[in-house]
Amino acid sequence: MSPSGDERPRPLLIRDLAQVASPAGRAAPLRGAGLSEIDLIEDAYVLCEGGRLSAVGSMRDLGRLPGEVEELDGRGMSAVPGLVDCHTHACFAGDRVEEFSLRAGGATYEELHAAGGGILATVRATREAGDEGLRVALERHASWMLRAGTTTFEAKSGYGLDRDTELAQLRVIRDAGGSPTFLGAHAVPPEFGEVGTAAYIEFLIEDVLPDAARLAEAADVFLERGAFGAEEARRYLEACRDAGLGLRLHGDQFTEAGAIPLAVELGARSVDHLESTGDQGIEALAASDVVGVLLPASALLLNRPMPPARALVDAGAAIALATDFNPGSAYCESLPIVCSLACTQLRLSPAEALAACTVNAAHVLRRAERKGRLTAGHDADIVLLAAEDWRHLAYHLGGPVVQTVVQAGRVAWSSPA
Ligand code: NIG
């Protein structure tokens, strides 16, 4: 507290940074050549006031600041915008390390799912956890994400598949400051095995959606062989849209089952995965406003083909990168690792990767006005990297590259090293 008793935090000045790197311009989403344009300031400072960025510039232009200012020494470091993870399943209980071992021995993800394991194993653990258990689990996972540089995250329900647990997940995500997505249509729970998928969709629409729509910002569906078909997905998504939610789809993960045409027709915010997308899908996505969310950690961990990222960008599609953090297909909360995979497996440049997990991911969450850039007026969410060249974000695979994370103008995490 300041001597005047005013509890407003003092402005924070981060000075003498080797580089500040931020996606250029003001547009969102970025596509094509726009994804490669970075505003780079060398020997730079960033000033945060009242939770926002008030100035970003060159040290030689930094005048005297009136009043008390907290200073952070940025020597030897670079700064990028706080990372935005627009696709996670971070609200889960338990883990699936046993399944991981079975997959290492040759079992496939789809086989485990069909045998009642996979997603349904996490559903059992999540239903048992209770509200408090879920809150503790999400806070733990959110702290891992923060340490990896994620200052804004989305998280989905979809491990409850009953009214109370779906709503509990959405509440816990909202209360932790995340962007909640209603993924009731993730799998059909065992109690609907007899009556079937269509009856489960009707249950979601009638009994869960009215309350879910008050908690969530978007809805999502797993459109895939063995999960939900295109017509079931349409019924669910149309009802969710009518209830005021933005639309997302898990699509083209294992098969092309109509996710892209449906997403384009319904004006969805995104189609996520795309490991199986062919030429027609690439063209259709590029001609639309739907963002292709690429999840290379999931493709890597399931030993699946990587999504056609280069072709999507070259065709003019808007893409974002996310972790897909979940206990099954992607037990990885690190966007820096995802950026490394993007530059080595997806043939994206470091600049394209940065835009994809900052401004474009913020656009998917409808937060690009305030998140994803280091621009005066934006939220003061900043990642300080332990390297003078910001491209170490993607270069240092799995290394301690995130030095300090600033959220709303305050240091939220700093590496003890
Ligand atoms: O995005 N594919 C569907 N859902 C998640 C995985 C969820 C899980 O395995 O628990 C995904 O990969």
Ligand code: FE
């Ligand atoms: Fe997912």
